[in-house]
């Protein structure tokens with residue numbers, strides 16, 4: 417008979433546990449903790465007492481101490497599922513994401529149908545930016561609990577979080593789509609169905625599907641966002657083109673001829689143009705493709721992209737670009753942080769044109785190499801006003817007679833917004849004068865900067 421098993425010690429331990437439970441019930445958590453520890457000191461029913469103590473420590477907002485209690489329990493029962501689950505959540509609370517994932521993965525391995533544990537593992541993976549794994553787990557949990565709105569919300573939240581807001585309107589942009597399809601068909605018509613087509617930035621797979629429908633039998637696509645790539649694979653298969661289109665979940669810079677591409681591509685189709693042309697790194701991507709992935713005479717779609725723009729005045733937009741006196745204080749210094757580029761909806765925002773349309777920057781995407789540029793552009797002013805900057809849009813040339821633009825006068829709710837490039841300060845101008853600006857790019861952003869007039 418051990419010491420605890422003596423009738424006196426046993427009844428003493430039982431009484432201590434009863435006292436601890438009663439204190440716990442009454443909400444006297446500090447006293448309950450002391451009582452639980454006394455019970456544990458007597459080694460009485462530790463597997464029952466430790467979860468109570470750990471839970472209590474959690475309520476006292478003492479995650480480190482709770483973790484010690486869960487570890488103590490796991491030392492006794494290494495596969496204790498509640499302990500592993502709670503340990504995982506506690507580690508997550510403490511910001512120890514990788515350790516939390518290990519603990520929760522063990523729970524899910526032990527309880528493959530525990531939707532709560534699967535969902536919690538997904539939450540932690542999402543926090544660790546492992547979004548595709550998280551999404552798959554949320555879907556798995558949802559299959560177990562189809563009516564669980566929390567899980568549905570998480571599936572939708574993660575999917576939406578991986579895809580920028582403009583993606584759906586872009587796919588619904590019929591003039592854009594028609595222009596790309598016309599150019600793709602013309603290119604395949606010229607090079608034949610055996611031409612190798614490379615689609616960089618597959619998105620939904622739309623341009624690859626157009627190429628396959630247009631007769632291309634060898635289409636290789638890549639999409640660097642894994643969740644979108646998985647969706648493109650699904651959509652390509654669902655539309656019956658999986659035998660002609662292969663989607664790789666990779667950035668184009670990780671493709672190689674001899675691996676994903678059997679040989680250099682004869683046709684490049686790629687729509688990775690941001691509203692200001694450059695911020696999706698179109699120059700780096702096209703240069704890399706020319707250098708490593710394309711045949712020397714490859715057709716490139718689009719072949720030229722231009723940033724177009726005009727000088728504007730706007731009371732509304734001025735409030736986004738400048739700040740001065742506010743509530744009787746001078747806050748003008750904060751203007752140093754004003755956005756240089758402000759996406760705007762050209763037809764919904766009030767602004768007035770102070771010049772004709774001008775080509776600001778022209779990118780010939782057939783060129784193998786691009787340098788940063790900067791040049792003086794003289795803008796003839798056509799109306800008097802307070803010029804706050806340049807409203808810019810794009811014009812792309814895809815094939816002979818096939819162009820597309822999002823000119824603010826005629827373009828509604830497509831994939832591209834127009835962009836206000838605000839000046840550091842507003843400039844009063846009058847009709848008939850000329851305003852000089854420096855225009856160019858640093859390869860990833862447009863540069864538009866007002867200049868003093870040139871000396872006569």
Ligand SMILES: C[S@@+](CC[C@H](N)C(=O)[O-])C[C@H]1O[C@@H](n2cnc3c(N)ncnc32)[C@H](O)[C@@H]1O
Pocket residue numbers: 586587616617618619620621622623638639640641644666667668669686687688689696701
């Ligand atoms: C503007 S969307 C176009 C999608 C589709 N091609 C279309 O036209 O509907 C561009 C997509 O390209 C992807 N992307 C951008 N640069 C990429 C690159 N270098 N390699 C692979 N994917 C890229 C982005 O993640 C995004 O999903």
